[in-house]
Amino acid sequence: xxxxxxxxxxxxxxxxxxxxxxxxxxxxxxTIWMTGLSGSGKSTLAxxxxxxxxxxxxxxYVLDGDNIRHGLNRDLGFSPEDRxxxxxxxxxxxxxxxxAGMFAVTAFISPYREDRDMVRxxxxxxxxxxxxxxxxxxxxxxxxxxxxxxxxRAGQIPEFTGISAxxxxxxxxxxxxxxxxxxxxxCIERLLAHLSAHGYLAPEPEAAGV
Amino acid sequence: xxxxxxxxxxxxxxxxxxxxxxxxxxxxxxTIWMTGLSGSGKSTLAxxxxxxxxxxxxxxYVLDGDNIRHGLNRDLGFSPEDRxxxxxxxxxxxxxxxxAGMFAVTAFISPYREDRDMVRxxxxxxxxxxxxxxxxxxxxxxxxxxxxxxxxRAGQIPEFTGISAxxxxxxxxxxxxxxxxxxxxxCIERLLAHLSAHGYLAPEPEAAGV
Numbered sequence: 001x002x003x004x005x006x007x008x009x010x011x012x013x014x015x016x017x018x019x020x021x022x023x024x025x026x027x028x029x030x031t032i033w034m035t036g037l038s039g040s041g042k043s044t045l046a047x048x049x050x051x052x053x054x055x056x057x058x059x060x061y062v063l064d065g066d067n068i069r070h071g072l073n074r075d076l077g078f079s080p081e082d083r084x085x086x087x088x089x090x091x092x093x094x095x096x097x098x099x100a101g102m103f104a105v106t107a108f109i110s111p112y113r114e115d116r117d118m119v120r121x122x123x124x125x126x127x128x129x130x131x132x133x134x135x136x137x138x139x140x141x142x143x144x145x146x147x148x149x150x151x152x153r154a155g156q157i158p159e160f161t162g163i164s165a166x167x168x169x170x171x172x173x174x175x176x177x178x179x180x181x182x183x184x185x186x187c188i189e190r191l192l193a194h195l196s197a198h199g200y201l202a203p204e205p206e207a208a209g210v
Numbered sequence: 211x212x213x214x215x216x217x218x219x220x221x222x223x224x225x226x227x228x229x230x231x232x233x234x235x236x237x238x239x240x241t242i243w244m245t246g247l248s249g250s251g252k253s254t255l256a257x258x259x260x261x262x263x264x265x266x267x268x269x270x271y272v273l274d275g276d277n278i279r280h281g282l283n284r285d286l287g288f289s290p291e292d293r294x295x296x297x298x299x300x301x302x303x304x305x306x307x308x309x310a311g312m313f314a315v316t317a318f319i320s321p322y323r324e325d326r327d328m329v330r331x332x333x334x335x336x337x338x339x340x341x342x343x344x345x346x347x348x349x350x351x352x353x354x355x356x357x358x359x360x361x362x363r364a365g366q367i368p369e370f371t372g373i374s375a376x377x378x379x380x381x382x383x384x385x386x387x388x389x390x391x392x393x394x395x396x397c398i399e400r401l402l403a404h405l406s407a408h409g410y411l412a413p414e415p416e417a418a419g420v
Contacts, residue, residue, distance in 0.1 A: 015257055015261065016264045050226050051225065054226045054230065054231075054234075061306070061309075061310045067306060072299060072302040072306075075295075089282060093303055096277060096282075100312075
């Protein structure tokens with residue numbers, strides 16, 4: 001064994017590549033970016049997709065308000081700069097999970113086209129799937145799972161997307177899911193079908209026909 | 211099927227838990243935080259550990275300057291506040307990978323005890339393994355893989371750790387690896403042995419005795 005002091009410490013077993021990871025995972029890595037109004041069902045779909053992919057043996061992780069706002073982005077407020085930085089950081093983290101050969105599923109309103117396009121530009125061409133979780137405002141407002149619309153209507157939340165701040169719908173999303181017309185199961189079927197049809201998921205023999 | 215419009219969109223398959231992921235991965239999630247001088251071998255060990263764990267079927271990802279400084283943290287400079295924020299964000303991202311039931315291996319000088327302790331405090335008690343990659347300064351300087359010591363000695367890099375800025379060695383690291391006394395293989399054996407002995411890795415029947 002050589003004298004470790006004189007050994008140039010640049011030895012590598014050979015780095016683990018993304019392709020290595022994807023081969024083991026038996027699927028491609030990608031970021032599935034859900035965008036839509038508050039109450040449109042982004043988090044519900046993200047969690048349901050995570051379960052469906054996990055049950056198929058995929059490597060998948062959800063980024064949402066629960067694990068980002070009180071962690072990585074807890075220093076950010078709601079100024080225009082901070083909103084943009086919020087989305088940028090989420091994009092960068094999603095990129096890391098994607099590089100790890102995983103599905104990163106994000107569930108943030110992300111109302112501005114410019115911000116979503118910035119994230120798209122960060123990533124490889126096939127690594128970013130924008131999913132428009134579309135739902136009529138009145139349906140979202142009727143659902144109002146966190147009581148936010150009520151507060152926004154009462155003027156207690158300034159610049160609330162859809163009420164007092166704009167939502168810019170995607171111009172060319174990879175997929176649109178109308179959660180005011182489809183059930184969660186139907187949405188998940190469409191997501192899985194899209195991932196299979198575009199080569200992200202390997203075909204599964206026992207998969208139910210969609 | 212119920213009218214989707216009236217359906218309360220809060221249906222879940224049942225969220226995927228960290229325990230579910232760890233069961234599938236057959237190991238615990240944890241952050242393995244390498245700290246040490248420039249040239250001490252952090253990145254080399256991180257990549258070698260990644261390879262060794264990947265070959266054992268583990269789910270593992272390295273965070274280092276290559277994927278962080280030009281991505282998530284590209285807005286940060288080298289002021290005291292930015293250095294702290296750099297480490298905080300890396301800690302938060304490592305926490306996400308750990309929550310995904312993975313080994314996050316980080317390779318940053320992270321010279322300040324306070325910053326490393328902040329990251330430790332972010333995480334569950336058993337989720338953070340501080341690994342002191344110890345190496346005599348003169349050995350690091352002789353290696354000087356990026357020519358940084360030469361520049362620092364020439365006064366071209368202000369506040370260079372070990373030369374013109376302090377390195378605060380860990381007071382009670384989970385593991386210390388003296389890279390000026392051990393080979394890379396020996397270091398990796400010790401890391402794997404530590405992970406096995408402390409229940410992070412399941413015992414592997416075909417593992418070489420260490």
